[in-house]
Amino acid sequence: xxxxxxxxxxxxLKTGQSMTLLCAQDMNHEYMYWYRQDPGMGLRLIHxxxxxxxxxxGEVPDGYNVSRLKKQNFLLGLESAxxxxxxxxxxxxxxxxxxxxxxxxxxPGTRLTVL
Amino acid sequence: TQLLEQSPQFLSIxxxxxxxxxxxxxxxxxxxxxxxxxxxxxxxxxVTVVTxxxxxxxxxxxxxxxxxxxxxxxxxxxxxxxxxxxxxCAGEGTYNTDKLIFGTGTRLQVFP
Numbered sequence: 001x002x003x004x005x006x007x008x009x010x011x012x013l014k015t016g017q018s019m020t021l022l023c024a025q026d027m028n029h030e031y032m033y034w035y036r037q038d039p040g041m042g043l044r045l046i047h048x049x050x051x052x053x054x055x056x057x058g059e060v061p062d063g064y065n066v067s068r069l070k071k072q073n074f075l076l077g078l079e080s081a082x083x084x085x086x087x088x089x090x091x092x093x094x095x096x097x098x099x100x101x102x103x104x105x106x107x108p109g110t111r112l113t114v115l
Numbered sequence: 116t117q118l119l120e121q122s123p124q125f126l127s128i129x130x131x132x133x134x135x136x137x138x139x140x141x142x143x144x145x146x147x148x149x150x151x152x153x154x155x156x157x158x159x160x161x162v163t164v165v166t167x168x169x170x171x172x173x174x175x176x177x178x179x180x181x182x183x184x185x186x187x188x189x190x191x192x193x194x195x196x197x198x199x200x201x202x203x204c205a206g207e208g209t210y211n212t213d214k215l216i217f218g219t220g221t222r223l224q225v226f227p
Contacts, residue, residue, distance in 0.1 A: 004157070035217075040124070042203060042217035043158070058214060090157050100214055101146050101207045106157025 002026055004107035006091050012113045013081045021076040021110050023091030031096035032074040033058075033104065034066060036087040043090065049074055050096060081114045088112070118142070119206055119218035127224045131193050136221045138187045138204035145207045147187045148215070149178055152201040194225045
């Protein structure tokens, strides 16, 4: 039981490049989330999904896109990376039985640097 | 927009000392969670409090939800080096119930 896994763990991009971050969970969770963590700002929700085939915008969605084609996977895409997107990205998942207050299980994070 | 502010931002103490971390807002929250995050890892849920005035204990950690559900505190008794990490509070808003709002975090370092 791996829980929540994220790939890659580290990435360096040049401004304007694109990339996709992959999140996978093996707990059969309905809800999945993408957050970014910046110093002194806690975790901010980028996008989330309440089930396979559904996505919704969070607090800071601009510059990002997501897809949830399979229940176990949640992809975060950056179409044209900007230095402001330098951050640590966390994926999380939860059962969703109690909405968004269910225990969220987090992955280990992806550290992204945009030059 | 509902915000959660944590204080202090940084805390360095010696093993065996007691400490309290605060999570404050001007808004009411339906429930509040506390997470601990160790370096290089994702946050891990410690506790959820849902009732105003509620107190929960987890070994040496005591969590309290304010009577008005606008604030919370985490008290650690006899801190140990294993308590080192980033402590985050997160609340379910009464207005924006489609997400958790995370606090700014308190980074704790406990020296042996």
